[in-house]
Amino acid sequence: MRTAIVVGAGIGGVTAAVALQSCGWEVMVLERAPALGEVGAGISIWPGAVTVLNELGVKGIDKSGALSGPAGLRKARGSWVVAATDLGVELPVMIHRAQLHELITAEFGPAVTVRTGYKVATVSQDDDGVLVNGSLRADLLVAADGLRSVVRGALHPQYAGPQYSGYTAYRGIADIPATGGGETWGPAQRFGIAQLIDGRTYWYATANQPAGQGGDLATVIRRYGNWHDPIPELLANTRTTLQNDIYDLPLPLVPFAIGRIALLGDAAHAMTPNLGRGACTAIEDAGALARHLSGTPDPVAALAQYDAERRPIATKLVKRSRQIGRVGQLDNPAAIWLRDLLLWAGGGVTRGAAALRRKR
Secondary structure: OOEEEEEOOOHHHHHHHHHHHHOOOEEEEEEOOOOOOOOOOEEEEOHHHHHHHHHOOOOOOOOOOOOOOOEEEEEOOOOEEEEHHHHOOOOOEEEEHHHHHHHHHOOOOOOEEEEEOOOOOOEEEOOOOEEEOOOEEEOEEEEOOOOOOHHHHHHOOOOOOOEEEEEEEEEEEEOOOOOOEEEEEEOOEEEEEEEOOOOOEEEEEEEEOOOOOOOOHHHHHHHHOOOOOOHHHHHHOEEEEEEEEEEEOOOOOOOOEEOOEEEOOHHHHOOOHHHOOHHHHHHHHHHHHHHHHHHOOOHHHHHHHHHHHHHHHHHHHHHHHHHHHHHHOOOOHHHHHHHHHHHHHHHHHHHHHHHHHHHO
């Protein structure tokens, strides 16, 4: 049986393990954390990623948590800029990151082994395979070791690496359901609401600030506690919050494959969270990787095909997400007024076009 090493056991890494298992590979997952699991809050799963997970046999991803109520873009006082229905936006499945991780790892079979507490320091390859830390050998290596990937650094030492976006993010889970959802944009700040499939509400917020400044739940309440309902109630029913400065990878992205080593997820294309597609893109990477390995006997050729398919797609997402973040974090009043006007007008055009289609 062909063997693979997956470095990193986040969403992308464990999906890659299940995908490789499904096409006949024996997989060893290496995770530096002392235990297998995920931390974080909510995560959006868009249709393409749902399809991959369904094909891999992952159970429990459904639409049972769809929003009941209006969704779209609002101002801090609650007035609507544009409704999701006006833009024809399809809402994703929203699920807690830890729950999704459990659903994926539940599909691990005997072909998948996991080593936790294992730090990868060196990787090398030759014509016959790859070597990790001078002792672990396999036919293939998939690097899913995140934004500050050790493997990417080894393959591309001249690459600049992560760059700060200029804003930080706060995330939390409120132990109550919310009616409606979407995002609220204020000067240099945003707040988003989404219903999880378990009935709780995931919220997130962004704010312009220098990297490393930090913040906690009290900071979030101070900044957003006087925004429109149900934001104050959600914050009052939140016990803890996570804060992370937002980074992405500079363009052009490095090749996703060199020889028998492939980059996947944030290791390949870390993007800002403005599209909500970071983890989805990693899941789709895993599906494409397995598809090419199944269809091409030579793993080097298969990885080259994987890179040719996935890098252009990821490049567009990184660029688009970065642009949306810049627009959403505007702090100039005139620029904000123009932005909101254009979004409102765009929603009206889309709504009118939809009405015409219905009449036909």
